[in-house]
Amino acid sequence: MLHYEKFTLENGLTVIVHEDKSTPLVALNILYKVGARDEDPDKTGFAHLFEHLMFGGSINIPNYDEPLQLAGGENNAFTNNDITNYYLTIPATNLETAFWLESDRMLSLAFTEKSLEVQRNVVIEEFKQRYLNQPYGDVWLKLRPLAYKVHPYQWATIGKVTEHIEEATLDYVKAFFKKWYAPNNAVMTIAGNCSLERAKELCNKWFTPIPAVNVPVRDLPKEPVQTEMRELNVSNDVPTDHIYLAFHCCSRYDSDFYATDLLSDVLSRGKSSRMYQKLVKEQKLFTDIGAYMMGELDESLFVVEGKLVNGISIESAENAIFDILETAKTDVSETELLKVKNKALASLVFSEMSIGNKALNLAYFEMLGNADMANQQENLYNSVSSDQIKAIAKRILVKSNCSILRYQAKQHA
Amino acid sequence: MLNRTISPEIPKPEKISIPEPEITTLENGIPLFKVNLGTQDVIKVELVFDAGINYSTAPLIANATNDMLDEGSGIYSSAQIAEMLDMYGAYFQTDCGNDFASVTLYSLSKFIDQTLPIFNTIVSEPNFDKNEISTFAIQGKQRLAVSLNKVDFLARRNFLNSIYGENTIVGKMVKAEHYDALNHDTLSNFYNDRYKKGLKAVVVAGKFTNENIESIKSLIKSLGFSKNDSTNINSEIILNPEKIYITKKDSVQSAIRIGKKMFNRKHPDYFSFSILNTVLGGYFGSRLMSNIREDKGYTYGIGSGLATNLKDGYFFISTEVGSDVCKDAIKEIYFETERLRNEKIPTDELRLVKNYLFGAFQRSIDGPFALADRQKSLYLNSLTNSHLEQYLTILAEITPEKLLECAQKHLDQSLFTEVVVGP
Structure with a gap:
């Protein structure tokens, strides 16, 4: 049984707090409701590439990882066909550093050419390491398009081909961020050594000023009923x-x-x-x-x-x-x-x-x-x-x- | 107006209190570690044996003995054992390292009275049935065939083979014929020698009652296993650096593994080298990651580590990089190891690494299972909490000068073995 408290900021960010005083740590999880199913069919692998870019510096903070590590924190993220999820754990004494970092990258990114250039390469190497250079690694690249003819689940999170990643432009990166990365399209959880009051105080300070945006209503094509093997x-x-x-x-x-x-x-x-x-x-x-x-x-x-x-x-x-x-x-x-x-x-x-x-x-x-x-x-x-x-x-x-x-x-x- | 360009203040890491282990010594001298913590109604019971790979006379004997324990015991077939465990949602896990092997029961607390007797049967009366061994061999050979197509697997096994040598059990490369050679008698003999006479420790973690502990104690008593005394003394380290290139045609990435044999956890340089390793390749912001992934984009990931056993250890750098940039990546790896030997680590970077490691240490003792693992590992290495206290002190006090000295002593690239597997 998980006990928790829930509140919503004016900008639509839903916040859940699970207090556990037995640990000296706090986990902060931010789930953005966007995944590979939200990509254009000719720009696949983008939601995942974007996840990498979220670590390339935000509007006011040149580097995400350094200050987090300085605060004793550790983080990672994953993307799947439906969601993109960012999580970290940090000693409770430094929780505000996590709020500072996460709120700034929800506000806006630095959008540098260098970061895009490097992460394109990193993601292409990830594509090779996990899907091309492994026996059976490309199974899902073949099975998804066989099973889905219309719905965007026909491509894997990594994308259809490395070319889509090579072709990603900074303009498209910016547009994707504007479209999906907003407080009203996210859920944030704070679990560990943090009281509800402290969570509220930190949320108000760091997240409340972030404006809400009009998140598009998802209208994905429905996969027709399959009739033969x-x-x-x-x-x-x-x-x-x-x-x-x-x-x-x-x-x-x-x-x-x-x-x-x-x-x-x-x-x-x-x-x-x-x-x-x-x-x-x-x-x-x-x-x-x-x-x-x-x-x-x-x-x-x-x-x-x-x-x-x-x-x-x-x-x-x-x-x-x-x-x-x-x-x-x-x-x-x-x-x-x-x-x-x-x-x-x-x-x-x-x-x-x-x-x-x-x-x-x-x-x-x-x-x-x-x-x-x-x-x-x-x-x-x-x-x-x-x-x-x-x-x-x-x-x-x-x-x-x-x-x-x-x-x-x-x-x- | 909120100034978002300024970081919230980061205080010096707080003093970390390390809980003392709660140990009961059982009749036959075997320690029982108890970690009663957490929010979840689960119990983990782990038995550790002096039954690691080092005690095998041929490859796979230790692994197979460990793995086959739940494939039929006493009057129960493998299928029946699985059925009984699954019925209570329990998990049975085996693990076989170089020095120790262990078996673990994960059970919902409410079913522990039902699952413990099954666990008892698995541990005390394994059949090592011929048919089950044959299934194990078929599965193992096919997994091996798949692994032999993976560049990282090939790099790892050739690296270990080079640093430990073909004549050691850890260095010897497993082949299909080693699976074929497994039989009832070999496994059964290994079990009698290393399990029945080699129970090293019992670890109980999660949420449990005194009654649960009494049941576990009587289980151990009924096993009648004896304790073995192993020690960890640093063995002499002989280095035999080699450069090995293995062709795996058509691979779009090359696997690189570079490193050498090192000391165990009792060596006076252990802590300083661990910290140095973190700077080099032990965390996301490390120099290898910053340079080779985050600046050059040659790889999805690169890291370095120090693995330790009772008698020794080894240091390694590993990555998979685009085949076209493999040479450049190797050049950058040596650039980074040399840089640590030529320049002092800037104080800002060292402060970051220290803070990161303090946080990592807190995470490593958070929760019942993590804490129990820490305590177990100390005991198995004949160490105590003071080892951890000493680590925290050294971490707080270590200087760039000391780390430079450590790098000069231990990161001499002419002593590294280098393995590359690629097209």
Whole structure:
């Protein structure tokens, strides 16, 4: 149970305070409601590149990292298809330094050519390191456009191609900032050794003067219903075959989210799961296999990925996956249900071990609608019935709703 | 009017109080560390054994023994063990380092009475079943095949091979045939030698009651494992610098690993070198990051570190850079190590690093699991809280002159091994 207080500044910034006096530290988390789905199709990877630029100096402060480190703080950030999230932890005595830094970069950036030039290179190296120079690293660059034909989830956060990043201009950087980086498009959480009064005082001093802007109403194209199976076969210089199946499923906002999440758990959570026991241990078709849902804010994907044992044909592996998926449509026992609920509960409890994670959780659920949802998750998972899980399996785990990527090892002569 | 150009005042870091560990000694002399803290109703129980990689007679024996403990025990199959643990949402985790191996149970506090007996079974009666070993080998060989396509993996293993040598278990490169050689007897013998006779410490962290502690004590008692005494004495450090280039064709990035064998945590220069390492490559604002990522954009990340074992340690710089700028990146790396040997670190920069490290230290003891890990690590290295107090004192007092001296002594590039994997 996370206790918290919530208030909203005049400029629309929502602030959540979770006080914990047992730590000498404070975590500050700022979530901006903008992600890769908000990019132009010919300027992909931009939300993430922009995240890098947020560290390149702000309007009044030439460097973000130096003063933060001088104050004993540590920070990082991540971007996904829906959000961009910045977080830091700092000794409570230096909390004001964090407010100073974060408020200035919410106000405006320095927008220097040098910073853009360098971060373009850094992000291209990140693109290479994580997506191009790793075996199977480009899976999502291929699977997303197979599964989505219209919706911007068709590209990965890193972007479609490095060229989009190379072509980013300073004017576009400025326009992106103006459009999305505003107090009324953010949620801020303060968790740790900071009282509500101190939080309010610091917020008023540093964040209240930042003007609100008109944030555009998001109007993204809805992905049409898929009507037939899509297949893509890739042959590459990798040691073994992998197979990826992506089924369209509900969004994070949907009440079916919890049952869909538990469906993936029934199939593959832990070593006792159906997939692991049947396909890895008994039939020895895969060295590893997993099912999970992406949990994105628009209609999302339910993914199965399997790594084949060398020598197993991809057809038989694929058939075995569909056979297992079939079992979830008719059979989810009460014991199995209790097991995945207990697992979900444990995940929730362990996800709140650090003040940093508490801060992120509160910000995330506030973005979803209400921070209090953080405290309702256990009940929401507990209320799922096995009939619901089976019904969802019947609805989504069908071939006409599936995109298959067969990633095969190139045959060498 | 608010002046946003001026930083809020940053006071000198406050005195950090380090909680003393709460230790109970069990009948067989094994220490039980208790850290009862936090907001979450979870318990972590960790058993540490003198069963690290160094005790293996061939590659993978220590790792496989550790990893296979929960793959069938006593009357339970691997599937049944997994089912019982999953039923209570518990996690069982294994870890195998060079010196020590450990097994950990993470349980919701409300289920600890149900999960402890399962944990007990896993630890006390592992079967090391032939079929399970075969599955482990198949999985391991395929993971290895994938890793052998990664430039950073190749750089790391060739670096360790160079500094430790092919004749040591840490330096020897794992091959597929080492997986094939694993069998019931080897693992079982290793378990009998290193686990049953090598229980080193028990760590309990999270939110627990006295009853929980009593249950854990009786669990340990029923195991009947004995304690082993290992010590950490610095071994003689022999350096054999090499330049190794490995071709991985078509790679768009090259992995670089540069470094050398070093001392362990008991060496008089340990703290000053750790601080020096932070300046060089130990944090986001480090010289390597500032120069090679933030100024030149050659890489997504670069860092340096000092890894320590009981008998020695090693220093390393590692990065993956665009293949076209690999030579320039290496030049800049040596430019930065040399600069530390030729010029004193400016006082502003040193103040920043000190403050950063004080903050990092606070983070490293925040929360029950982090604090328990710190206390465990001290004990395993035969150290006490005074080691940390000493660190904080040195951190507060260290001067640019002292760090210059330290760099001159330890960052001589002619003694570095350099490994590059690229096209």
